[in-house]
Amino acid sequence: MGRLSLKVVPGSSRDEVAGWLGDSLTVKVKAPPEKCRANEAVVALLADRRGIDPSNFVVVSGHGSPAKVVAVDGMDDKAIREAFPREKPGKPAV
Numbered sequence: 001m002g003r004l005s006l007k008v009v010p011g012s013s014r015d016e017v018a019g020w021l022g023d024s025l026t027v028k029v030k031a032p033p034e035k036c037r038a039n040e041a042v043v044a045l046l047a048d049r050r051g052i053d054p055s056n057f058v059v060v061s062g063h064g065s066p067a068k069v070v071a072v073d074g075m076d077d078k079a080i081r082e083a084f085p086r087e088k089p090g091k092p093a094v
Contacts, residue, residue, distance in 0.1 A: 002080040003060070004046075006068045010038035015045050020086050024067070039063060043070070050083045 005024040012028035019026055031041035039059050047054040052072070062068035072080055 001071045001073050002075045002077040004070045004072060004080050004084065006042065006062075006070060008038060008042055008062075008066050008068055010041075010066075015041065017045065017049055017084070025084055033064075036063070039068070042068070046070070046084075052083070 007021055007024040007026045009018075009026065009028040010031060010033035012030055014028065015030055016028050017025065018028050027042050027045060029038055029041035029045060031037040043054050043057040043059070046052070047057060052075075056073040056075075058071045058073070060069050060071045075083065
């Protein structure tokens with residue numbers, strides 16, 4: 001099971017994977033940071049963007065924080081990095 005570090009921005013104007021900030025993938029979601037709505041929206045967005053079943057994602061730390069770690073079942077760290085590559089110069093974010 002691989003892990004992905006995230007920086008989550010809840011209450012955003014749109015849902016988007018905004019790109020990498022250091023070692024964390026920045027994810028913006030419209031959902032508010034209450035009652036796990038933002039966490040659920042993050043999982044749904046990441047799963048949708050890469051065609052991965054949402055049940056394969058588990059928030060393992062940072063449930064109430066913008067800094068989160070998500071485990072992805074069925075993928076190792078290398079596969080996760082390939083699924084969410086760093087932005088290349090001149091190319092839009094994921």
